[in-house]
Amino acid sequence: MDDTLRNEAFVRRVRLFSEWPRQTEDLRRLWELAEAGQVPHAVLLGGSSHATAEMTKFLANMWLCTGEPAPCGECPACRWFAAGTHPDVLTLDVAGADIRVEHVKELLHTIAYRPHGGRLVYVLAGADALTPLVANLLLKTLEEPPSGVLALLTAEHPNRVLPTVRSRCFLYQTDLPATTVEAQDGFAALLPAVIQWTETMLEGREHPLELADSLLALAPSEAALPLDVLASWLRDVLHVRLGDEEHIQHRAWSDDLHKQAQKAPTQGLVQAIDLVLDAKSRLTAHVAPQYNYAQMCIRMRRACASPCKDEPRFA
Ligand SMILES: [Zn+2]
Numbered sequence: 418m419d420d421t422l423r424n425e426a427f428v429r430r431v432r433l434f435s436e437w438p439r440q441t442e443d444l445r446r447l448w449e450l451a452e453a454g455q456v457p458h459a460v461l462l463g464g465s466s467h468a469t470a471e472m473t474k475f476l477a478n479m480w481l482c483t484g485e486p487a488p489c490g491e492c493p494a495c496r497w498f499a500a501g502t503h504p505d506v507l508t509l510d511v512a513g514a515d516i517r518v519e520h521v522k523e524l525l526h527t528i529a530y531r532p533h534g535g536r537l538v539y540v541l542a543g544a545d546a547l548t549p550l551v552a553n554l555l556l557k558t559l560e561e562p563p564s565g566v567l568a569l570l571t572a573e574h575p576n577r578v579l580p581t582v583r584s585r586c587f588l589y590q591t592d593l594p595a596t597t598v599e600a601q602d603g604f605a606a607l608l609p610a611v612i613q614w615t616e617t618m619l620e621g622r623e624h625p626l627e628l629a630d631s632l633l634a635l636a637p638s639e640a641a642l643p644l645d646v647l648a649s650w651l652r653d654v655l656h657v658r659l660g661d662e663e664h665i666q667h668r669a670w671s672d673d674l675h676k677q678a679q680k681a682p683t684q685g686l687v688q689a690i691d692l693v694l695d696a697k698s699r700l701t702a703h704v705a706p707q708y709n710y711a712q713m714c715i716r717m718r719r720a721c722a723s724p725c726k727d728e729p730r731f732a
């Protein structure tokens with residue numbers, strides 16, 4: 418495989434990941450579990466049908482991929498998947514109609530008689546509309562899942578899914594209400610300064626420790642806030658970089674988004690978002706904010722900007 422192919426595969430993978438309305442710590446946790454081969458055997462995806470359908474596709478592809486890192490986009494399983502012809506993806510989506518007993522019985526029959534040991538995904542869209550009768554039929558596959566079988570359930574309203582089903586699934590909320598982060602006090606006031614900070618960081622002219630100080634100085638008594646604003650902004654830059662303008666949150670800053678998206682490498686942006694989320698989770702572990710910010714800025718500069726010539730080397 419030459420480098421061009423490798424890069425395309427990487428971008429394809431990033432593009433899928435970046436399609437989420439927001440990259441959250443929950444998503445990262447699920448991602449890390451999946452990367453470690455520990456996909457929960459039953460996942461209940463809550464959220465809009467668009468968001469859950471995309472996440473379902475992604476997890477199913479990852480589960481069935483035989484290459485590395487999954488989904489590799491190149492193995493036979495990935496090709497079948499992309500063509501929509503993978504034989505081991507079963508979907509129960511009765512397009513608005515009720516999911517009936519016979520549908521589920523057919524599904525269970527197929528699971529029971531699948532080729533030995535083979536991996537299989539079944540998708541049940543609209544789990545919040547399941548009748549207790551149908552849900553009871555499914556419980557066994559959720560409780561004692563046959564090995565190699567991954568159940569992906571989706572529900573616009575996960576709190577309406579029957580408790581017997583819900584309690585047996587890893588609940589993952591794909592899109593959170595837009596108010597959770599942006600409605601924080603001070604978020605809007607900090608945004609212009611964070612945009613300017615990102616510009617400076619990308620230009621690579623300021624020392625990482627100065628970058629850390631200036632970011633923390635934006636809200637010294639509330640160290641998590643600049644990180645929330647920065648993560649939200651970097652996600653938008655990444656969306657623009659990938660040509661995915663649909664999910665942008667900060668449309669009023671479109672000129673800045675486009676300007677910065679041209680300067681920042683895709684992979685660097687993905688790393689930068691991870692670094693911000695890492696720094697935020699370390700704040701709750703009582704790491705001193707100054708040290709935490711400094712570590713983040715050193716690594717972010719390395720990922721996103723070309724270093725200054727006179728910059729000292731950090732371990
Ligand atoms: Zn693959």
